[in-house]
Amino acid sequence: MDQTDKKIIEELSSNSRITMKELGERVHLTAPAAAARVQKIEENGVIEGYSIKANQAKLGCFMFTFINIYIEGTHHLPYLSFIQKQEKYIINNYKISGDSCYLLECRFPSNEALNQFLLELNKYANYKLSIVINK
Amino acid sequence: MDQTDKKIIEELSSNSRITMKELGERVHLTAPAAAARVQKIEENGVIEGYSIKANQAKLGCFMFTFINIYIEGTHHLPYLSFIQKQEKYIINNYKISGDSCYLLECRFPSNEALNQFLLELNKYANYKLSIVINK
DNA sequence: CTCTTTGACTTTATTTTCGAAAGGAGTTAA
DNA sequence: TTAACTCCTTTCGAAAATAAAGTCAAAGAG
Incomplete structure (x- = not known):
């Protein structure tokens, strides 16, 4: 993991569909050399x-939210199995140290979907909702 | 934006370096047809x-954090220009409705980097730190 | 000091993919 | 019917990926 590898990761982060030839040029390597490095990094x-x-709004998901999850006691399993079933709305479930137990990153296609989700969620945990206005 | 387009987005989400030929096969199209659709979607x-x-931990960034930002009054500009200068640590700055004004998604290579960042941040805003333990 | 090994790269040659152009099928409307 | 449009396939030359072979420098052993 040298400077060239880091540059490769940087380039692929900003455009992962770049050709190996172009990637090679950007890090001063030939296409095969670049491809070999990428394979090693993988x-x-x-x-x-x-x-x-992807632009979530244009995909029909205009509500992008973070939900802090508060669970009393030590029974996290019901909550965890609940969110596994709700994967279509959930982007990430972060276990965090701090105020709350988890931080849920979600997107919803409508207010109704959000409302329904929160009603269900409330059976397993308390929450604090934050709606993203802008990135 | 029909079902095929959605399938294309799904496939590219799980592997964006797929060839147009393979993508076409997965959505029952030829390579040129798939490429044309992708271009339109773009x-x-x-x-x-x-x-x-990218695996942040293996890249040497083992601290993944969310920071709730609280700003008194209406002078958000000093904070906003501060975080623009700190881009190397910041993944996203979400403007949110809810408890706090912003939610900062950050990663740090070390405790010292985090500490230094928080000291600087504190000149512009109050914060509440959450450290991600697990995804 | 010389020989060998190893690793990372380049060069070359072959296979695969891309991308432009042409054309066909189905739909809509005059 | 014909024209215009959309969306697709087929075709083919150009570009890229990939495999194989060769180059070179550094490290280690005799």
């Missing part, structure tokens, strides 16, 4: 996958 | 970019 688990940045 | 702004999922 094998080391530093690159876990290739994805897109 | 032009519509639904796909904003192509990126990687």
